[in-house]
Amino acid sequence: MSRVALLSEIVASQVAAGEVVERPASVVKELVENSLDAGARTIETVTARGGIALVRVTDDGHGMDRDDALLCLERHATSKIRTGADLAAIATLGFRGEAMPSIASVSRFRLATREPGALAGTEILVNGGKIETVRDCGDAPGTSVEARALFFNLPARRKFLRSEATESAHVETQLQMLAIAHPSVRFIYIRDGRTVFQLPAVTRLLDRIRDLCGAEAADELTPVEDGGRVAENDLKISGFIGKAGVSRGNRSSQRIFINGRAVDNGVVNQALREGYHTALMKGRYPVAYLFLEMDPAAVDVNVHPAKREVRFRAPGSVREALTAAVRRTLEAGRADWSRSFHQPPLPEQTRPAAMVPALAVADRAASNSSPAAAARFDRADFSTPDLALPVAPPALGLPVAKPPAPLFPEEGAAVVSTRKEEAPAGGAPRGAASAGAFKILGVLGKLYVLMENASGLVLVDQHAAHERILFEELRRRLEAQEVNSQKLLMPLTLQLGPKDADWLRQNLEPLQKMGIGLEDFGAGSFKLDALPPFLQGGEPLALVREIIDALQAAGSGTSRLRLGEDMIAKTVCRHAVKANDVLRERELVKLLEDLLACELPYCCPHGRPTMIQMSYGELERKFGRRAP
Amino acid sequence: MKFHLSKEKLLEGLQQVQSVVSTRTTLPILSNVLLQTNGKGINMTTTDLDVGVRCNIEAEITEAGATTLPARRLFNIIRELPSSDVQFESDAKNVASIHSGQSFFKILGLPEEEFPPLPKFEGAKVYTLRQGQLKDALKKTSYAISTDETRYVLNGILCSFKEGKLTLVATDGRRLAMVDLELEIAPGKEASVIIPAKAINELQRLLKDDGEIEIRLGENQVAFELNGTLLVSKLIEGNYPNYRQVIPNEAKERIELERETFLNAVRRVSLLTSEKSNSLKLIFTKNNIDIAANSPEIGEAKESLPVKYGGKDFTIAFNPEFLMAPLRNLPEDTVYLDLIDEMSPGVIKINTSFLYVLMPMRISY
Ligand SMILES: Nc1ncnc2c1ncn2[C@@H]1O[C@H](COP(=O)(O)OP(=O)(O)O)[C@@H](O)[C@H]1O
Ligand SMILES: [Mg+2]
Ligand SMILES: [Zn+2]
Numbered sequence: 001m002s003r004v005a006l007l008s009e010i011v012a013s014q015v016a017a018g019e020v021v022e023r024p025a026s027v028v029k030e031l032v033e034n035s036l037d038a039g040a041r042t043i044e045t046v047t048a049r050g051g052i053a054l055v056r057v058t059d060d061g062h063g064m065d066r067d068d069a070l071l072c073l074e075r076h077a078t079s080k081i082r083t084g085a086d087l088a089a090i091a092t093l094g095f096r097g098e099a100m101p102s103i104a105s106v107s108r109f110r111l112a113t114r115e116p117g118a119l120a121g122t123e124i125l126v127n128g129g130k131i132e133t134v135r136d137c138g139d140a141p142g143t144s145v146e147a148r149a150l151f152f153n154l155p156a157r158r159k160f161l162r163s164e165a166t167e168s169a170h171v172e173t174q175l176q177m178l179a180i181a182h183p184s185v186r187f188i189y190i191r192d193g194r195t196v197f198q199l200p201a202v203t204r205l206l207d208r209i210r211d212l213c214g215a216e217a218a219d220e221l222t223p224v225e226d227g228g229r230v231a232e233n234d235l236k237i238s239g240f241i242g243k244a245g246v247s248r249g250n251r252s253s254q255r256i257f258i259n260g261r262a263v264d265n266g267v268v269n270q271a272l273r274e275g276y277h278t279a280l281m282k283g284r285y286p287v288a289y290l291f292l293e294m295d296p297a298a299v300d301v302n303v304h305p306a307k308r309e310v311r312f313r314a315p316g317s318v319r320e321a322l323t324a325a326v327r328r329t330l331e332a333g334r335a336d337w338s339r340s341f342h343q344p345p346l347p348e349q350t351r352p353a354a355m356v357p358a359l360a361v362a363d364r365a366a367s368n369s370s371p372a373a374a375a376r377f378d379r380a381d382f383s384t385p386d387l388a389l390p391v392a393p394p395a396l397g398l399p400v401a402k403p404p405a406p407l408f409p410e411e412g413a414a415v416v417s418t419r420k421e422e423a424p425a426g427g428a429p430r431g432a433a434s435a436g437a438f439k440i441l442g443v444l445g446k447l448y449v450l451m452e453n454a455s456g457l458v459l460v461d462q463h464a465a466h467e468r469i470l471f472e473e474l475r476r477r478l479e480a481q482e483v484n485s486q487k488l489l490m491p492l493t494l495q496l497g498p499k500d501a502d503w504l505r506q507n508l509e510p511l512q513k514m515g516i517g518l519e520d521f522g523a524g525s526f527k528l529d530a531l532p533p534f535l536q537g538g539e540p541l542a543l544v545r546e547i548i549d550a551l552q553a554a555g556s557g558t559s560r561l562r563l564g565e566d567m568i569a570k571t572v573c574r575h576a577v578k579a580n581d582v583l584r585e586r587e588l589v590k591l592l593e594d595l596l597a598c599e600l601p602y603c604c605p606h607g608r609p610t611m612i613q614m615s616y617g618e619l620e621r622k623f624g625r626r627a628p
Numbered sequence: 629m630k631f632h633l634s635k636e637k638l639l640e641g642l643q644q645v646q647s648v649v650s651t652r653t654t655l656p657i658l659s660n661v662l663l664q665t666n667g668k669g670i671n672m673t674t675t676d677l678d679v680g681v682r683c684n685i686e687a688e689i690t691e692a693g694a695t696t697l698p699a700r701r702l703f704n705i706i707r708e709l710p711s712s713d714v715q716f717e718s719d720a721k722n723v724a725s726i727h728s729g730q731s732f733f734k735i736l737g738l739p740e741e742e743f744p745p746l747p748k749f750e751g752a753k754v755y756t757l758r759q760g761q762l763k764d765a766l767k768k769t770s771y772a773i774s775t776d777e778t779r780y781v782l783n784g785i786l787c788s789f790k791e792g793k794l795t796l797v798a799t800d801g802r803r804l805a806m807v808d809l810e811l812e813i814a815p816g817k818e819a820s821v822i823i824p825a826k827a828i829n830e831l832q833r834l835l836k837d838d839g840e841i842e843i844r845l846g847e848n849q850v851a852f853e854l855n856g857t858l859l860v861s862k863l864i865e866g867n868y869p870n871y872r873q874v875i876p877n878e879a880k881e882r883i884e885l886e887r888e889t890f891l892n893a894v895r896r897v898s899l900l901t902s903e904k905s906n907s908l909k910l911i912f913t914k915n916n917i918d919i920a921a922n923s924p925e926i927g928e929a930k931e932s933l934p935v936k937y938g939g940k941d942f943t944i945a946f947n948p949e950f951l952m953a954p955l956r957n958l959p960e961d962t963v964y965l966d967l968i969d970e971m972s973p974g975v976i977k978i979n980t981s982f983l984y985v986l987m988p989m990r991i992s993y
Contacts, residue, residue, distance in 0.1 A: 477925040484907045486802055486947060487971070487987035489874045517990065530990055533906050533947060539778045540801070 024051025025170035030099035035059035044188040050164030058144040063115040105129035107147035116141040128153040183208035225328040242287030244602035253287040271319040275326020281607030343439030447579040457614040464604035470572035485515035491529035569605035629693025641685040660696035683857040694740040752844040763835035765807040774800035781866040803986040827861030879966030891955040898948035900929040908948040
């Protein structure tokens, strides 16, 4: 190789490095991905000073022979694709053959590798892209790649690195994502001589998340319900999402993987958010560890060498499948959620009795016997839901007996018993889980209903709860009703890009049903001549654009009243009981029953939680009985 | 500054200007009324920077000067004064003293210089109208002004001075109200401006049945002078939509209606429209209209109204609020409803110049 050619090779690698190697975290990513591609069972990452001084990734994968070891340092040398056709069906993580030479060109680089059966391994030392030494070595089978003094020869790029702490945080995030994507691989991370984590190989993703994020974070998750494969692009969705009501202030707990590759994709983010819909407050983000598996040909990963960006061939069906999966998952989680409303099925002695003799007992049976007996009775009911209760349901309108509060609280607080809810006429099992009794302790600040359950204290926001009940009620009623549409005095012309226009043409009818009058004028223009009466505010064209965005995200099968939900939420907010409205016990019981019968009981229509659980663990930590 | 006057006079003046002051402002001076002595009495001025009002009241001046005082507070104090005689005095530090009967108030004001001046008009186009005429025209149109702030050009009344008339138009994009007033317009005095709703409101409070009003148009401002009071307002900048194109040329059916009877029937029936999907049906059959509404979750209502109608049977739906608004604001006993078919705009007319176009609702599914 002539000197000039060699130099220009180095320069080309450095240019490529600008794209591939942005910071120590990208070095870590490329090296660990290579280890994964090499079938490693254990991957150890060592960094020093934020990875700027040192990144070393060591694996027990299949290693390389000397020829391959030398070859892999040449640009576009990859064992992973040979032809353009391969590029269309990328299943491995790396595919550009750029990472090794790029990293080698901007660091003091060492590659040591040995195939399992080989007598000796190969060690190659590279300095800023120049190969300096090639020799035998006696390292263990596998590969160890080391990059020291990143960007030592490119001061301009080195200047762009942030503080060691920031770079370190990026490295850790990167490793977390890789670890989550590959639970069956053992991951070790040593930073500045200290072990940050050592994650055993596990078979279940949830165990990996628990090892990585802690038990509490893992408890907030629920496995995503895959609705079966979507025929079109053979999409499979798995992983975990936050239970309803679980959210974060940013996207940092949103880990999305497509075919094992961590991605940041607008379609996915939008679909996720849409799946939660009113279960998520504005400005909050869902928690998700989601894995999408699909035909590699259905997703384009070659958008950016850092490979966080992907493009779907059929974004619509991905979006729909994902939204549906999230919805299904949240619905499936309701049984657990409902259970938390009910009194503890534990013997009274094992838990401290409620301090206040709470509320009077609503039903005859309870008021005729001692509260403790009533409590026992209701627990029996809880465990045998089929037992018919000799209890007057609150709906009968009997006068509520309010026995005087006992002077000394007896063991076991009063229990408000409720009749098991009948299945609604449609036969849907909604509300079935609400069988049993609520143990209402009282109402705090004329707003929060305090209840006891097996895990501790439950607080229900009476306004939020009532809002949710009224919201669903009103939406159901309006859905049964004709949707009108107000004609506009002056029809407006809507000009759309080809993609949106296409979508719109296919959705004119559902939009019509929502009360939006649109007519196709061809060449991407549409005439808007009617809007549903509740859409009054706002510039109509901007409104329709918003609607198109919202509906594209919502997918087909959206409620006709989707567009009216803001209005419905506003209306019910006015009619719902407020803070300071004193609810009598019978009203409280009805509120809880109705809430449990809701489709999406966890949040008010604005996404604020209706219920908060304070576990004994949390209380114990607060009281210093247990280490935080 | 020192003057003395009757409580009633002072109250009358404050009443004219106080509604302009900002209720929420970061500029305290905008909550104040400017009081200035002139030869015969005092000027009172308020402004929110968009709209300003100035009126004159008679007073016995003993010492000329000016100050500003919190308008609402002053108004509340004057209203409660025990005696009809009010002595007013303010010092160089803008501390005002008010004596009336046995009461005494001391109020802290702000210096006159802080008060934003009302714009001066030079080379303005001037028009003169009878107050009663304009008052009537505003009543017939102003309810149709859009309150949707994102469509700011519709947040006012279009006043077009052209072809021997002043045309007033208000619309919110679903209905439109229009009145023509005959007015002599000198050559070169044609103009078309949008006057914001707030100024229209103030104007409606100030207009009396008798007397004249002078309208002066500046570059981007308008001034109204009436009964010794001056109202100044910024104009809304932007292009008003071409309203002519929404007025149907001809009607297929004209139904003569007794306004009160029709309004009352519509009001009764609309009690059974839910607030969301407001719609009310007019079902036309030979010599009869059935006014009907139903909301599955509430119930239904129907009222029959005998009318002269010989056209074909048909049904048209309207937002009841849009239907009632003009009926409430017209004084005439008889109105005409012009219709073409169930999807075309309906028009309400009276025997004088007035026109109200309202779009029907499509009832589907
Ligand atoms: N840890 C490793 N174990 C085995 N082979 C490796 C390892 N790292 C890199 N290689 C080899 O080097 C080649 C080039 O790697 P790289 O530059 O990252 O490109 P790519 O991963 O896109 O193929 C890979 O195709 C692979 O054959
Ligand atoms: Mg690679
Ligand atoms: Zn809410």
